Amino acid sequence: MQLLFIHSDYIEYEAKEKTRVAEELETASERVEEALVVFIAVEHEDEQNVDYVVAKAAEETISIFNKVGAERIVLYPYAHLSSELASPDKSVEILRALHDNLHAQNVEVKKAPFGWYKAFTLRCKGHPLSELSRKITVLEGAEVGEVKEVEAKSKALEAEEKAESQFFVMDDQGTLLVADEFDFGAERANLRQFFMYESEKRRAVDKVPPHVELMKRLEIADYEPSSDPGNLRFYPKGELIKTLLEDYVRTTVAEYGAAEVETPIMYSVKHPALKDYIERFPARQYSMVGKGAKPDLFLRFAACFGQFLMSKDMSISYRNMPVKMFELAPSFRKEKRGELVGLRRLRKFTMPDMHTLCRDMDEALNEFKMQYELGMRVLDSIGFSSNDYEVAIRFTKDFYDANKDFITDLVNIAGKPVLIEMWDQRFFYFVLKFEFNFVDALGKASALSTVQIDVENAERYDIKYIDTSGAEKRPIILHCSPSGAIERCMYALLEKAYLEKERGIPPMFPLWLSPTQVRLIPIAERHLEYVESVLPALSGLRVDMDDREETVSKKIRDAGREWIPYVAVVGDKEVETKTLSVTIRGESHGNTKKGNKQEMDVLELKTRVEQEIRGKPFRQLPLSNKLSKRVKFVGG
């Protein structure tokens, strides 16, 4: 926004002739004495952040107004100050907002009509401060900038602040108890920790989360200082795990009946339906601003809009429903700096995002329950038993009063006490949601699976279907992420492994996610040939061999540090008997750190591993199967 301030003895203006964008006239002509005249050009970029621009312009104007001691203010639209003007509609909106803002500060303020050719006479006082100009910039940087953070809050945010929520625990008998009065005991310590985290939302911690060291040491992922924080690099092993998880979620959701789609990762901020979302989290958008008149874009924070915009253009009959769409969606959220930790919260992450269009609440509840169970199955396959996460179910009071049995049913399915949050009013788009929350080694909770029942966005995006009577109706939309963000699953797997190590259990990944599933360790150089001859027989598994010139002890230790599930040592004895001496990490018992050692032949080993990973996706090891050929991505 360009501003030119003239402290005047008087200004006279008269509207002469309309332009195409003329606003309605209040007074055709005016003479104002002792006025600070503010010539204003609203610019294209101001549309990015109206509230900020208005607030800033008002602040500047008042400051100058007070400094020069003018008696009143005249806002005078003056397009000629800029060559990159905002749209007329927006300009009028902004000018009015500025007018109202100043008016609210008990300043006498007049506004010259927008969109008219005006004749004017102005007498400038000529004192040193009588002519000033200001530019208000929304952007930082030239081509790609970020919108400056604004304190202004959207309606939705205000509603959220007003909404009162209360925590309960519902036990498996369906009894609802105020959470503070629930007896968690030792058995439900994890649920208590989750509740504390949810209600207090704070936890004094002086340690780096264990998974951060692990993600580096295991060559999974690492920070990338040359990017924006929260945009990580993934090493081959991490990329493998990530891809396997993605493969798994993708096929599972396809089996459930969702059609995979792909939608753009960036959208125009000008789309009216996107506005509410954006305003709710004004500081959390990754914004990209085109030059000049090009559209202003932001990176999506979920796949919702893409799929909603697609749904809007579909023709849907009640016969087709429920309609399920899925996307493995790279998503972007400019989370606050202090919130970014390792793989737990990122600015760029992959969100499996499924939406289900349902005919009515009955169908929505039915699907909700199936997706609730789907979430449990998915987490179980990834490696989280129901002991590893805590269930939260959140809803509005109205919803609960109408669907008590449904909630009880959900708790029954969970088979253990569940944290309940009840809101006195709906402040956002959903009336019911659940999450499965992982509580990490430092007592922090984060959501994995989640489903929400959305009663608002069908209207906002104009999504409709034809019901049995031929009438158009709004569907109810379910938002579902069966696993939660892929990176977050990896975080939870690492934290879980750490927690198990603390309890004396060797840390490891589930076999189907282990980068190396079987390692062969030749004792001396003369055994290399035999080991290599064994490799083809183990094809279809991720197998490698430690052919480095190191002692056996060293190789065993290194295999352990890599959490390799099956380690087979090969020496003279094995070559002679055509067997392998296999140490099974997952079967270590008692207080010994060592795994269970077994003699088996190659086929036995292969069968065993294949059985254990049956039904799970498989990918080849993306690294040389000879350790001596393998680069180190992370030192130490």
Place this chain on the structure above:
RNA sequence: GCCGCUGUGGCUUAGGGGUAAAGCGGCUGAUUCGUAAUCAGCAGAUCGUGGGUUCAAAUCCCACCAGCGGCUCCA
């Protein structure tokens, strides 16, 4: 975003106004080994980046960047 702490060879760290120390890793050589680190030698750092104070800065000051923790919050 704000507040606090931190930033030393590839990695993990020691040192803390007088131009850097160790272990791991790497390389070379010896060793060919039976279940959690074989031995010896060599190379490798202008101490996050930029500025300032000083005869002298890794060390003190300022700014920035990054990590961690806290606040806030998580569509």
